[in-house]
Amino acid sequence: MKKLFLVDDEAVIRRGIAQKIDWRQEGFIYCGDASDGEMALPLIEKHQPDILITDIKMPFMDGLTLTKIVKEKLPHTKIIILSGHDEFEYAQQAIRLQVEEYCLKPVSSQDLLTILRKIKKEMSIKVHPFSSLETKEELYEQLCKGALTPEEILYQAKHFQIDLMASYYTVLVTEPLDNTVKEQLLNFQPLFFIKETKYIFIFKYDIEQILLQQISKIKQLLTAQQNAILFGLGSIETRTEHITIAYETALEAYSYSQAIQSNTLDKDMYQALMESFDRRELIYFLKFGQSNQLDSFIESYASFVHQKNNLSRVFLYYFLLDFTITIRHYLDESDMYDHHFRDIIKPLENSLHQVHTKKEMSNYMRKMLQPLLEYHDNHSSKYGKVIQQVKQIISTKYHESSLSLQQIANEINISASYLSNIFSKEMDQTITEYITKSRMEHAKELLKTTDLKTYEIAYKVGYNDSHYFCHTFKKSTGMTTKKFKQQVLGNTTPSIT
Missing domain, CATH: 1.10.10.60 (Homeodomain-like)
Incomplete structure (x- = not known):
């Protein structure tokens, strides 16, 4: 059954077309109509019809404008234009937009049905320009790789009957989970697939605050297990084609968690730390922070430590150990710094056990970060070439x-x-x-x-x-x-x- 949507500003025409054809008998689903393009567009995005019939002259948004938008967002929807104007310019524009039929009004229901039968037959034998993926999991992996255009994403989602539409997305990467934990995560209704030795979950929601609440619950669930679970949470993104960014940042977070856990943190301490702060803030600051932001960052990043009235030395030690290992791992992963910086950090690492107070903690963090930030400040021109490349691409492809x-x-x-x-x-x-x-x-x-x-x-x-x-x-x-x-x-x- 092919879905069909009608747009015409004349109610008499809409009623006539809707009522004079036995749609189901002809193999169609009449999924709705609207009086102009502006009203039609959200309904078309919702129903994603296979065929759109639209008048060419309508208030607010005309048929040609609507056709352009639909061709961009739903490139495989077939479009029939109805026009009361026998003007070459309209027909010429319609041809440029590659509509299936351009019909002058009045069009009888029998003539329209003949056109629809022809289009339906062509659709059944036409090879789709996008090759269909074999499984939903393959689609999820392609989303994470960033290998699909917006048009391909829409097509593949429709092919698998998956609702990908949401206002916010994030990605969780974990090590293999037992069935109990996995089922608890699946209760949040993510898109899920397995990639090599990692479990990948794509979470989506229309309200950012609710997604943030879900993320908080997920962190609590994963850190509360008997055996600490390796995981990484990605950034929150607002477009399906940017799920790949959330995936990349989740993999990065997973890598840092792996480095931390390899130093055998006490499980209870690890859980307390994971619930108290977000290591991604430190990674971001290492990449993009500046020396004049150092004190405010230290105060913010260690704020939960400062708020503790009865601070145990063990907890303070593990917090700084996490901080230190994250920096060390960042240096190992980055191609920006040479071995000189590892030589600077090494004696500081050896003094870690001597830190007992909040003031000493702040001083330790400052000594670790200061040389990296100074180097970063002095070499910020490194990004100049990248910025110029971006500007050049935009100037030629805007x-x-x-x-x-x-x-x-x-x-x-x-x-x-x-x-x-x-x-x-x-x-x-x-x-x-x-x-x-x-x-x-x-x-x-x-x-x-x-x-x-x-x-x-x-x-x-x-x-x-x-x-x-x-x-x-x-x-x-x-x-x-x-x-x-x-x-x-x-x-x-x-x-x-």
């Missing part, structure tokens, strides 16, 4: 709607999470913000120097949705494209609305 953090990271050959952090730190803005700013500058130039229509400018600067382009342009400049053009031409008094 017009590609598929341009993304992951694509740029792949071209530069570094991880997306690392690139994101470098760029944000050095440029005081995200890569996405920089791409948007670049696109807006090119759009303003086109508005100044050409007579292109707004939707044409949108496509030239990387937006398949002209409605979203207009929204972004006004948010960025404070005025509509029309106001901007009027101001440039001197037709109106300059104003911002």
Whole structure:
């Protein structure tokens, strides 16, 4: 059965099409209709129809704009355009958008049914441009690898009937678990697969606070076991194609946990430490911290120690041992530092057992971190080449709607999470913000120097949705494209609305 959705601003036409055809007998599911593109879009994303029938002239969002968006988000949905306008320009645009049929109104139910039968037959024999993965687990692994485009993700999710849509995602990597612990984690309804000797869980939720609560419960569950479990939790991401970033950071956290646990921490102490602080904060600071942030970081990172009224020396020792091993492991994993820094840290490590007070703890942490941060400050220009590469890629590919953090990271050959952090730190803005700013500058130039229509400018600067382009342009400049053009031409008094 093929799902079908109808968009037309005339209620009489919607009722006529809906009621005059026995959809189920013809092998279709009539999954809904709407009066304009703006109302239709969220329903189309929800139902993901195989076939969309849309009028071309509608208020708010017309059929051509809707078609462009659907072609981008659901590239395998077949589209039939109904038009009351026998104008070559409309037909030409429809052809460019690769719609299946362009029909002039009025269209009889029999003519429409003939078209639908033809499309359905073609769909049944047409080979899909994306090869189907064999299992759901293979899909989850590809998500973690970052090997799928947004269009492929949508197709594969639909193929396996998996709901991947959520506002927030994170990834958990663990060593093999016994069935009891595994089942407790599966109660959170993650996507789960096994990769070599690791268990991988992808957690998703629409509310960030609830996902954070789940993460807290997961940490408690894993650290409370009789035998300490190796695990790593990744960053929280907001797009399916960024699940790979959460996976990379989870693997990194797992690696650090492995280094810590190999030093045979006392189980009870290990559990208490894992529940008290997040080692990822230290790793992040080692990568991107600066000397002028050192004191505030130490105070924040060790805040739970300072809050303890009765601090045992054993607990303090294990906290600093965890801190020390994390730094040592970071030096081993990083290609930024030479053996000189290991020589600096070694005597400090040997003095660890002499730390007995909170003040001595802070001094120890400062001595460990200071030389690394000073070196980092003096060599921050190391990132200059990377930043220039990013800028160069964006300057040449800003017009590609598929341009993304992951694509740029792949071209530069570094991880997306690392690139994101470098760029944000050095440029005081995200890569996405920089791409948007670049696109807006090119759009303003086109508005100044050409007579292109707004939707044409949108496509030239990387937006398949002209409605979203207009929204972004006004948010960025404070005025509509029309106001901007009027101001440039001197037709109106300059104003911002």
